[in-house]
Amino acid sequence: MKITELLEESTIKLKLDSNTKLEVIDELINILDSAGKLNNKEEYKKQILKRESEFSTGIGEGIAIPHAKTAAVKIPSLAFGIKKEGLDYESLDGTDAQLFFMIAASEGADNEHLDTLARLSSMLMNKEFKNKLINAKSKDEVLNLIDKQEAEYVKSKNHSTTSKESNxxxxxxxxxxxxxxxxxxxxxxxxxxxxxxxxxxxxxxxxxxxxxxxxxxxxxxxxxxxxxxxxxxxxxxxxxxxxxxxxxxxxxxxxxxxxxxxxxxxxxxxxxxxxxxxxxxxxEGSNSDKKQRTGFYKHLMNGVSNMLPFVVGGGILIAISFMFGIKSFDPKDPSFNVVAKLLHDIGGTYAFSLMVPVLAGFIGMSIADRPGFAPAMVGGFIAANNGAGFLGGLIAGFLGGYVVILLKKVFSGLPASLEGIKPVLLYPLLGILITGAIMLLFIVNPVKAINTALEQWLGSMGTANKVILGIILGGMMAVDMGGPVNKAAYTFGIAMIAAGKFTPHAAIMAGGMVPPLGIAIATTFFKHKFTREERDAGKTCYIMGATFITEGAIPFAASDPARVIPASIVGAAVAGGLSMMFNIGLPAPHGGIFVIPIVSGNPLLYVFAILIGSFITAALLGLMKKPLDQKL
CATH class of the missing domain: 3.40.50.2300 (Response regulator)
Structure with a gap:
């Protein structure tokens, strides 16, 4: 894109009337507003002045470039004015400013627009070019001067790229x-x-x-x-x-x-x-670490890092609510406590319900910038509310992001005058529609069918071979950690409790506790294989695992599924099998360490089963994960 596609005759003034810095800012804003380039003149001015408060955009040598990037801009544009005698703009070198370029960048401006504006900034470092602009006699001459200088600048940059940038x-x-x-x-x-x-x-x-x-x-x-x-x-x-x-x-x-x-x-x-x-x-944040965070991994980590506060905050609030009693959040239970219900509602009903949509939204944003956020987040919300779990959220995140990338290519040929409607209308409207339709028509129903089939299969299996059943149930809890496979096993356990059979659910809870506990242990004993952020998150996994919140392992599983999920499945399966072998029964549907004292059988053997499974997961992670400095 050429600079003169952003600057037009209607946004050029050869003789500014202003005599002060604030006056010239107002005059240039009025020029942009009169040309129909702004959505909200006052908000745009607010952002311009906010930028000036950080340090003056009077760069010296007679130039000022006030600028802002904000949703108050309708169409990315430039305003240009000349004050030949100069005025005090609080320039960096103390000289009066004569040339004023006001940059109006929209919040959703694409890279092409921003690269063009950056090119203008660099061109203004040429003194001969500046002098010609100051003495320009017509708007048409200004545009021709800019076109000519831009062509020379691009040619010189292309010629020197190899020597300047890479070799x-x-x-x-x-x-x-x-x-x-x-x-x-x-x-x-x-x-x-x-x-x-x-x-x-x-x-x-x-x-x-x-x-x-x-x-x-x-x-x-x-x-x-x-x-x-x-x-x-x-x-x-x-x-x-x-x-x-x-x-x-x-x-x-x-x-x-x-x-x-x-x-x-x-x-x-x-x-x-x-x-x-x-x-x-x-x-560990050096280039060697950054190189691994590109492409798929980069997008994944963007979603995971933004989801983490919801997992940690919500999970710990749920755990605290259990201290008042396992069912104290339920108004129908004799142990009901108002504080426990408040904590459980905030942590479980609200924070956890946002976890998958936030994961998806930020994956989409990483792929397609801000326009990718809304379609991906809506897709994640659909996944979370239709049984697709966090795996459905991952699908929604990538789907929403790449749908917007496709839309950007489809609409790349639109005239520059329609640029402003892309981020505020076309991308959200069509992005949400396409992503939502694909999720509802092609993703959700197959996941539901898989979930139903798993429940039926488990129900038909019964307890004929308790150890194998425990291995299967425990392993299933670690497959998708809160998703349909996990929920299928958990639902089966609740059904068994209702039928008076408590051993399956004990295996299920043991398996569900292992992934976060195993990860927490791994981050403690194999520190050199985890980033600082991951080690900090690992500490909270002790609490998550101890209170049977398998979702605490999701950030780790999402960022390194090829290693974390298999290691978690093996450890959880061993814990579930041992629980069945020790004939442990659990009459409560949830609670972690808070309900271990009420299990039927030997509570110490139950703790032993959980710890064995957790240390197996930790050992496998320590064996499979590479040290940070060896990751590609």
């Missing part, structure tokens, strides 16, 4: 690395990168700059780059990945400093006494 010399005399990032990731990120690149070229210094902009990380620094570097500059006003720089000479400044004084920063980074960066974290 660092094997033995450079001096190599500087840099990372640039600003809060909106539209203008300053790329201007700082160009300032550093241009100055390093003048100084005869080799440089590679990673940009963390709205379209994601570009020109990413590799572990090999970091190892070779003589100095590193991090010019950022938002969080960037820092642990990878542990032990390297590093200068950390605001992104505006890289625009103002790139030469000074490069010199400081190369000084012998430049400060050495020390991370307080183990370097």
């Amino acid at each position: 660092i010399s094997e033995s450079p005399s001096k190599l500087v690395l840099a990372v640039t990032a600003c809060p909106t990731g539209i203008a300053h990120t790329y201007m700082a990168a160009d300032a550093l690149n241009n100055k390093a070229k003048d100084m005869g210094i080799e440089i590679k700059v990673e940009t963390n902009g709205s379209t994601g990380v570009k020109n990413e620094l590799t572990d090999e780059d970091i190892q070779k570097a003589d100095g590193i500059i991090v010019a950022a006003d938002k969080q960037v990945e820092m642990t990878r720089f542990n032990g390297k000479k590093l200068i950390q400044v605001s992104v505006s400093d890289a625009i103002k004084d790139p030469e000074g920063l490069i010199n400081k980074a190369l000084m012998d006494d430049a400060p050495t960066y020390h991370s307080d974290k183990k370097v």
